[in-house]
Amino acid sequence: MIRFENISKQNSHRILFFEASASLNRGEKVGLVGPNGAGKTTLFRMITGEEAPDEGQVAIEKQVSIGYFNQDVGEMSGRSAVAEVMDGAGPVSVVAAELAELEVAMCDPDRAGDMEAIIARYGEVQARFEELGGYELEGRAREVLAGLSFSQEMMDMDVGALSGGWKMRVALGRILLMRPDAMLLDEPSNHLDLESLIWLEEFLKEYEGALLMTSHDREFLNRIVTKIVEIDGGSLTSYSGDYAFYERQRALNEKQQQAQFERQQAMLAKELKFIERFKARASHATQVQSRVKKLDKIERFEPPKRRQTVSFDFPPAPRSGDDVVVMKNVHKGYGSRTIYQGLDFMIRRKERWCVMGVNGAGKSTLLKLVAGSTEPDEGTVAVGGSVRMGYFSQHAMELLDGDSTVFESLEGSFPQAGQGSLRSLAGCFGFSGDDVEKKCRVLSGGEKARLVMATMLFNPPNFLVLDEPTNHLDLDTKEMLISALAAYEGTMLFVSHDRRFLATLSNRVLELTPEGIHQYGGGYTEYVARTGQEAPGLHK
Template identity: 85%
Template sequence: MIRLENISKQNSHRLLFIEASAALNKGEKIGLVGPNGAGKTTLFRMITGQDAPDEGQVSVEKGVTVGYFDQDVGEMEGQSAVAAVMEGAGPVSEVAAELHQLEAAMVDPDRMDEMDAIIERYGEVQARYEELDGYALDGRAREVLDGLSFTQEMMDGDVGALSGGWKMRVALARILLMRPDVMLLDEPSNHLDLESLIWLEAFLKGYDGALLMTSHDREFMNRIVTKIIEIDGGSLNSYAGDYGFYEQQRALNEKHQLAQFERQQAMLAKEIKFIERFKARASHASQVQSRVKKLEKIDRVEPPKRRQTVAFEFRPAPRSGEDVVSLKNVHKKYGSRSIYEGFDFMIRRRERWCLMGVNGAGKSTLLKLVAGATEPDVGTVNVGASVKMGYFAQHAMDLLDGERTVFQSLEDSFPQAGQGPLRALAGCFGFSGDDVEKRCRVLSGGEKARLVMAIMLFDPPNLLVLDEPTNHLDLDTKEMLIKALSDFEGTMLFVSHDRHFLAELSNRVLELTPEGVHQYGGGYTEYVARTGHEAPGLRS
């Protein structure tokens, strides 16, 4: 359906693709992977014709419809969320627009002399609308928005009043309702809560078109894709399997390539040693010449390209007391809505609590109560002896000074630390070379999250309170963070929609439901096994 043949592409001074080829065939579900800046979004833009390759060609089969969801949703206002979604539903939305125009024309007294032609055209358009199942469109649009966690009020309210994350869901819903022959989804799992993510997963599994997507959520990708295309050093490499298989295969390929490279290097060293030893002896002249020619003809094996991911290691944090946080008889309301009534909860040393609950259940509120960012209306929140807290909140990224550079931000936080340790810290969190001189205002969401996390973890806390710490993080940084937090010896309370993160790091689950609060010993994996669902309100 879509072919990329020998494409080359350069962005300013950066070579993204060098004679790269790949194909997307009917019904295939492919994950597109590669480090940040490798060219994933550029590839999508070339397929949709928004960008052109410098060389080679991108061909889309005639008559194939392509739907493209990206992070840049643009302005949306002046219509309801349902209307905005229906507007993007492909040919049926154009027919609906003409139907509305004709309905307006039929009651326009100034157009009475055209009425026969208008009525005739209305009959034709109405028949086409029925053929395209247009009358079911409103219901289908609401079904998709419901799956993405919209309330009825949000569906019918002005889309312009929604936050950026909810507008992103409207843009995603448009593509899902359209059901094109090919879907290109650039990070569809960003900004989604766990319930919406699981719904989207089921939707995409049941979608019979072709899919090419990027995602920083490995569990989400593993459950949907059956093939991986990797952008690596300008080429496109295909792997038949999910993301887990790709990781294993890539590691195996690198191991083989390294062994081949090392064998060849040993052979070359031996030959060069012989040449150096005997080049001055006339008796060995022919042998020396023969070996020199042999070396000139050898195809050199390249060493594997090493992806630079630096491991972050916690410095030992001071030990806290056994009782880390205690909430007693906590009541909390927002307006007329009661979030907690007489809530008791205790966190002990080295427990790692993950919070589960639908939107509005009170997950972020509990984190704020523990962090002291909000006060209970009634009751007490006590933080134990020797507790040193690190709190990662979504708004923390907005508090960075846009005019300060990455390095200056680290220096401001740790004036006594010295250049060496701070540069090492920056490198661990993906800021190497000139990246440390970037001003905070030009950083992407992922870069801001990494910087905030670096500041929080450098002078180690013994209690981490984390609200969606993996939002915006790429797969490599996420893995680095999971590994670092696995070795963390303190206590954790966190919210995340990333199931891999939840499964790897939790050893307790607190489930917030309308029926009450439930505590589970054992982590997220045990929670799923015991409850039969991956998130509250869902049943498998």
């Protein structure tokens, strides 16, 4: 359906692809993986024709419709969310637009002389609209938006009034409603809450076209894809299986390649030793020449290319008191909307609470109350003795000084720390070499999140309050963070839509629902087993 045939592509001085080949076949669901900057987005852009390979070709079967979702949604305003989604539905949206124009024309007294022709054309267009399933289109568009957590009120709002994250969902909804032959999704799981993520998962499982997507959510990839295409060192390598299979297979391949390389190195060393020892002896001249020729012809094995993986070890945090947070009879509302009414909640030392609830249930509000960045309308929030809190929120990323470099930002936070330890900290969070000299204003969302996280964790708090800490993190950084937090000995309260993060790190669940607030002993995995649902907004 779509084939990359010996493509080469250079981006300024960087070689992204060199004589690389891969294919996307009908009905395949493929995960595209590779380190940041490897060329994943460039590959998408070559399929859509926005970029061309320097050499080789991208061959696409005729008449194949392609839908492409990326993070750059552009300007949207002047139409409702539902109209914007319907506009992406392919041929039927063109017919719908003409139908709307003809309806206006039929009501225009200045066009009374053309009425017969207008009515005749209206009949033709209406028949075509019906044939394309146009009358079900609005219902389907609303269904998709509901799956992406839009309320009916938001569906009919001007899309220009929505935040960037919700506009992303509208752009994603356009592609999903279109149901093209091939769908290209670049990070569709960003900006989605857990309910939307699970709905999208089911939608994509049932989608019959070809799918090529990137995602930083390994659970999401594992449940959808049946093939992985990896970009690494200019090559495209295909693995038949999900992301977990790819990880195992890649590790096995690396092990085999390392063993092969070591065996050959040992053999070469032995041969060179023989040549060196006997090269001056006439009696061994023939043997020496024979071995020199043999070595010249041998194809040398390369050692496996090691991906840079970093780990972060928490310095031990001071011990807090046993009662970390006590909330009593807390009331909180915004305007006429009540969020909490008489909430009693306690966090004890070493508990790791994950907070679950649909959009608007009050998850971030709870974290803000605990962190002291908002006050209750009534009741008390008491933080216990010797508690040193670290609070990560999306807002913290906006507070970075744009004129400071990454290193200056760390140095400003920790003036007593040595350069070596700060560079080591920066490296753990993905800022190696010249990256520490980047100005904060040019950092991507993921880089800002990593910098805020590094600043928070260097002088470790004994109580972490984390609001969607993995939102902008790539797979490798996310794994590093999960491993580090798994070894962390303090107390945690967090909100996340990443199921691996939830399952690995929680040992308590606080569920916020319209019917009330429920507390569960045991972590997210036990919560799923007990309730039969992966998120509060889903009922099986």
